[in-house]
Amino acid sequence: MSLGLLLVQGLNGLQFGVLLFLVAAGLTLVFGVMDFINLAHGVQYMLGAYLGASLAAWTGSFWLGLVLALPAALVCGLVLEWLVFRHLYERDHLSQVLATFGVILFLNEAVRAIWGSAPLQMPVPTLLEGGVQLMPGLQYPVYRIAILVAGLAVAGLLWVLVERTRIGALVRAGATHAPMVAALGVDIRGLFMLVFGFGAMLAGFAGVMAAPVLSVDPGMGDTVLILAFVVITIGGIGSVRGAFIAALLVGVIETLGRSLLPDLLRLVMAASPARQAGAALGSMLVYIAMALILAVRPRGLFPVRG
Amino acid sequence: MTKIGRRGVLGAAGAVLAMPAVRARAQAAGVKIGLVAVQTGPQAALGTQLRDGFLQGLKHLDGKLGGLPAEVLVIDDELRPEVAVTKVRAAIERDKVDFVVGVVFSNILAAIVRPVTESGTFLISTNAGPSTLAGRGCNANFFTTSYNNDQVHSVMGQAAQDSGYKRVFVLTPNYQAGRDAAAGFKSRFKGEVVDEVYVPLTQLDFSAELAKIAAAKPDAVFTFMPGGLGVNLVRQYRQAGLANIPFLSTFTVDEATLPAQGEAALGFYSAASWAPNMDNPANTKFVKDFEAGYGYVPATYAAQAYDGAMLLDSAVRKVGGRLGDKDAVRAAIRAAQFSSVRGPFEFGGNHYPVQDFWLCQVAKRADGKFQTETVRKVLSHDTDPYAAECRMR
Structure with missing residues (x-):
């Protein structure tokens, strides 16, 4: 394996990690601040992709689709919060898991009823078409670099919001000392709703950004959701900084593991079993890494609660 | 229990008791089909293609099979074998279907093949064609209008060989069908396989x-x-x-996925025994009316199901509607006297089709929709590799 290929694979890993971060950021905020397990976060990502794809097709422009999909995703999130989730905040985690799992089933079928079960297409915007030659024969799509940039921008924005603004201070305080914050006269319900809506919008944004690269189909949120949970568990629940580091870590481990392991195993095994074992190990690697990290730091890399 | 409740239950029980008699009369007058097609879950689009293809066939036959009025029960297998078995058993025992038709996925077929065939009902698969039922496991009451899965992969291997490719990169999902695909391709491709990469199904x-x-x-x-x-x-x-490296694929670019792949798939290759552009009167009529009726381009799932309807029509006609004579019905299906949308069509000794296979390529039509189109014939009159092992009892 050449150095060029290794660098490209590293970049692929970072790019995938950033996409995971976009999904995981909202999840970790909601989980951390509100102590609410929202399995339906994945379907909010899916809704974002569907809204973006249909709005882009309707307006004929990716950018209008993106801009319109964000408030639409926000509204969907708030409606869900009002209809279902707010009745669950006081309940235990099991009720939350069951109810939000029900929301997944319901919304997956609803999407199928509205848009049909065939995957949708969302074209790459003309401005971001084409690619950059990183190694001979391989174009690195400009759009993927745009995902990388957008993810880093969102990460920066979130850091400023959480660490440097009044509302961020409330969110951080709410994560650790919710009753105290409420006692000081802060409308904790309103704060929760704001965080929830923002989380839904972030998931929707991730969905729209992923739509031109990944297939938009019912159930697309389910695979991402599992990885997003891995990310927030490694990062420390409630920590945006942790989610960012963990997302990049998971993205790089996933990508490099999958591409390197079969070749590494071939040094010690015959070609055919090396391929099989490498593929199997590669898909387990993320979970092995999670187990190792949790063994050393049971509360994740950057725990929020003491 | 209240009085009304009890009376209601008695009424319902009476209705159930009366039902077999009604059924028996209906059966004498018509043909009943259990159409197994997945309608929920991520693969529902394929089941919809299959269902619409069969229903299009019935439309062309004025709702009759061999002159008898046909009734179709659509059975959603939910892509879960245990659900499929329960529903299919109910269709056979309660609804007394004469034929079970359809099935997109091999694992569903594997689950229902014994319950259906052992009840003496004929099972016509219009898509799943596992090699397990083609060789030693072949079954007198089982037919398929599609192909043996391995055949399609090997067609692509032959096409790569014919195109003079020396070095090919193989990429498939890491599960049984994925490994079968790689093996099928390599069975006819004699050049160098530079690398074989297996990816998780959730990639x-x-x-x-x-x-x-x-x-x-x-x-x-x-x-x-x-x-x-x-x-x-x-x-x-x-x-x-x-895209400058030729993209040879099986079950990857077809009319079910092309709406989402669009321009990206243009010029990519697939292997099939049918494509929408095939030039024969039966196919022209099928594609035109299907698109007018359902508003999308049919894929092989629809075409093979359409052939399934035509096959049953020919068989029921041949036995003059006497569906009780199982041996006569079997022989009539085996004869396959209908005009397939693929052109020539016949069954081999294992009840799998002996047919031509084509290299196809994705093209954009004048109306902006995408479809696969035949490039060249790769295998003529091809019998599947397991047929010789079949001893039909």
Whole structure:
């Protein structure tokens, strides 16, 4: 394996990690601040992709689709919060898991009823078409670099919001000392709703950004959701900084593991079993890494609660 | 229990008791079909294609099979074997269906094949064609109007061989069908396989594999990525600028996924025994009316189901509607006297079709829709590799 290929694979890993971060950021905020397990976060990502794809097709422009999909995703999130989730905040985690799992089933079928079960297409915007030659024969799509940039921008924005603004201070305080914050006269319900809506919008944004690269189909949120949970568990629940580091870590481990392991195993095994074992190990690697990290730091890399 | 409740229950019980008599009369007058097609879950689009194809066939036959009025019960297998078995048993025992038709996925077929055939009912698969039922496990009451899965992969191997490719990169999902695909391809491709990469079925991002392909610089890529996997791969392959490396695939670019792949799939290859552009009167009529009726381009799932309807029509006609004579019905199905949308069609000794296979390529039509079109015939009158092992009892 050449150095060029290794660098490209590293970049692929970072790019995938950033996409995971976009999904995981909202999840970790909601989980951390509100102590609410929202399995339906994945379907909010899916809704974002569907809204973006249909709005882009309707307006004929990716950018209008993106801009319109964000408030639409926000509204969907708030409606869900009002209809279902707010009745669950006081309940235990099991009720939350069951109810939000029900929301997944319901919304997956609803999407199928509205848009049909065939995957949708969302074209790459003309401005971001084409690619950059990183190694001979391989174009690195400009759009993927745009995902990388957008993810880093969102990460920066979130850091400023959480660490440097009044509302961020409330969110951080709410994560650790919710009753105290409420006692000081802060409308904790309103704060929760704001965080929830923002989380839904972030998931929707991730969905729209992923739509031109990944297939938009019912159930697309389910695979991402599992990885997003891995990310927030490694990062420390409630920590945006942790989610960012963990997302990049998971993205790089996933990508490099999958591409390197079969070749590494071939040094010690015959070609055919090396391929099989490498593929199997590669898909387990993320979970092995999670187990190792949790063994050393049971509360994740950057725990929020003491 | 209240009085009204009890009376209601008695009434319902009476209705149930009365039902068999009604059924028996209905059966004498018509043909009943249990159409197994997945309607929920991520693969529902394929089941919808299959269902619409069969119903289009019935439309062309004025709702009759062999002159008898036909009734179709659509059975959603939910892509869960245990659900499929329960529902199919109910269709046979309660609804007394004469034929069970359809089935997209092999694992569903494997689950229902014994319950259906052992009850003496004929099972016509219009898509799933596992090799397990083609060889030693062949069954007198089982027919398929599709192909043996391995055949399609081997067709692509032959096509790669004929095109003179020396080095091919193989990329498939890491499960049984994926490994079968790689084996099927290699059974006829004699050149060098530069690398075989297996990816998890839940793979979203192929960038790592695409970088490997670019580094290996093969003459062509062979892949089998059904459904959403294929949508992701095809678009990312195009975006990575790899489209100058020929993309040879099976069950990856077809009319069910092309609406989502669009321009990205243009010029990519697939192997099939049918394509919408095939020029014969039966096919022209099928494609035109199907698109007018359902508003989308039919894929092989629809075409083979349409053939299934035509096959049953010919069989019921041949026995003059006497469906009780199982041996006569079997012989009539085996004769396959209908005009297939594929042109020539006949059954081999294992009840799998003996047919031509084509190399197809994705093209954009004048109306802006995408479809696969035949490039050249790869195998003529091909019998599947397991047929010789079949001893039909």
